[in-house]
Amino acid sequence: MHRPPAPEAEAALADELSVVRPGLSAPYAAELPGARAAVLTRLWRALAYEPMPWVARRERGHEGLTLHLADGRRLHGPPADPYATAAYVTEVRLDGTPHERPDRLVLDLAVPHAAEFAAELANSVASLALSRAGQPASGDEPVTGWEWEQRVVDGHPYHPNCRSRPGFSAAEQLAYGPEHRPLVQLGLVPADDFLVTGEWPKWLRDGERVLIPVHPWQAAHVLKGAAEGSQEGFAAHPLMSLRTLALPDGPHVKTALSARLTSSVRDISVYSIGTAATVSAFMETMVKRLDEPLHITRTLGAATANSPDLAAVLRESPDMYANPGERVVPVAALATTGLPRSAAWLAEFTRLALTVCLRLLDLGVALEAHGQNLLVVLSPSGAPLRLVYRDLADIRVSPARLARHGVPVPDLAGRIVTDDETVLRRKLFGALVGGTLGATAGSTPALREALETVVPELPYTPDLAALRSEPLPTKALTLMRLSPETPGDSWARLPNPLVTASS
Incomplete structure (x- = not known):
């Protein structure tokens, strides 16, 4: 039996809080069970869908999901919805032994690099509980973009390390964490x-x-x-x-x-x-050529002392693209707006996002349109009007596609440039559909309804055909943390709601 990470992150952070912010100690303790469930839910999604080499097969049934491990053990939990954002996993069982702590589950799985990853998960739980404990009971609607961003408390909607901040003390999290x-x-x-x-x-x-x-x-x-x-x-x-x-x-x-x-x-x-x-x-x-409702926050200047540890980039604020009465909200913060998000609203937003991003992909640019990089301009009533995209460091540009449309190819080289169709589609679909739209919908049925409403209306492109017929790519975030010796991104293939609906 493995011991839990020592010192246990939850207890260590509690000890620090008792000194630097004792008033948060009781709220922090109260938030720990919910934080464990939130991280365990994200971990269960990863175990259910990522290509873990030590999972021999997965058996899905009405009573839940069973993972048959390569060493003969079985890990059982509830049915896994790849697009769910609510914390619905409070316990899984490894050969009958219940686990509610994600860090201890990973330690008991005893897979390569389990100890390091378990420590990150424990840190994620503790930091998430602290983030939730420090929230005000209520407040006025934000006025500025940064106020919307600071409403995002839980971090990444699908990554078990959603709030992992190793190397940050409790005092530093309180001093620097936007939430x-x-x-x-x-x-x-x-x-x-x-x-x-x-x-x-x-x-x-x-x-x-x-x-x-x-x-x-x-x-x-x-x-x-x-x-x-x-x-x-x-x-x-x-x-x-x-x-x-x-x-x-x-x-x-x-x-x-x-x-x-x-x-x-x-x-x-x-x-x-x-x-x-x-x-x-x-x-x-x-963007000028695109003639679609999209703004890009311009890079004003960038500087480095020839070191990745000492550099900075100045960018426009997305707020400048809002007219009077409009709001610019990061997609990750949509759930905090308090605005009604009906099936009709979700379809409208899905139509806007897919129309803009697929058109740009066809021209030759794949955006990494996840909920942090992608923002939406909302009307006074909350209707999605336009998109704003920021942080261009990880887009992908296809010279072949640009040339096919008569677009001058920029003077670029290195990782940003590729004509690989798989890379281009993974970049966009993994962030936009498997991430942004999935998290905004919050479940497979809601995402399916939005896609079924919108996709038949979109102009045909080979990329749209792939979106309609192939599994949806997503970064295998947990596998990547358990495979530090493997460079670059690893990928999983999620069930495509459009495919499962027609099959």
Whole structure:
């Protein structure tokens, strides 16, 4: 029998809270059972659908789902809905032994890299409970985009590491986590050896040197000596990505944050800084050509001290694309709006998202349109009007598709460029359909109804044909955490509601 991660993340965080914010201790303890269920539900989805090499077969029945493991054991739980967002799994049984703690379940599975992943899951549970414990009972409707973002409490809708923040103390989570609504004081580190693309503003320069905004966690835990000589910067509101913050006067600044949040270490590669201005200018021309209700937040400037640990990007605020009375809301925050989201509303939003993104994919650009990157402009009554897309670092561009439509190919190379149809469709479908639309719908039946309403009306393209007939790709996020020796993304294939409906 494996021991749980030591010290147990839940108890360790409780001890810290008793010192730094004792008033949250009781609410934190009360939120722990719900946080365990939320993380266990996400983990069960992964075990049900991701291609785990140690799962020999899956047996689905009316009484639930049974995983037959390669070592002969059986893991049983409730039926798994790949698009459900509510926490419905409170317990699974491994050879009859009940498990309600996701970290201890992974330890008892005893698969490769189980101990490391179990520690991340325990951290996710503790951080999620803290995030929920710190929420106000009620509040006025947000006015600014950053206020909408800070309403997203539970993090990624499908990743078991939805709130994993290893390396962050309780005090640091309260000081920097957007759901706790802090103001974060950024520092400015001068750099003599640097790369700048776009327009780096004068207020971020010191003579011949550039001043790179730095997150205080990064300065304390990663840069350390390299941050010596840093200047006092400015206060900003953290957004749901934690490392991106909204300045009071509008622009957003994306900072390097070399911590593993959910799956990835959040630094900023020199490659993405070098391509930032070119990609932004290219996408401006694409939006004009597209003639669809889509805005792209322009990259104003990007700078790096030739290190992924010391870099920053300045972007337009999505708020600038709202007319009076309209709201710009990240899709991940839609559930917090309090607006009615009927089947008709979901179909309208699905029609808008698929029309815009499939048209752009056909032209040659695959957006990573997940709930954080994709925002929707809502009318005063809550109707979806237009889309806003931000953070162009991980889109994919197809020179062959662009050329087929007579679109000039931008001067780009590296990972952003590909003509691989599978890569392009995975990028869009995995984020938009398997992620954004699935999470907005919240269940397979709701997603099926929206897709069945909208898809027959869309213009035919080979990409639409693939969407109608093939399993839906999604990143195998748990498999990736259990396979750190495997570079790049791993993928799972989710049941396609359109296919299952017609089969």
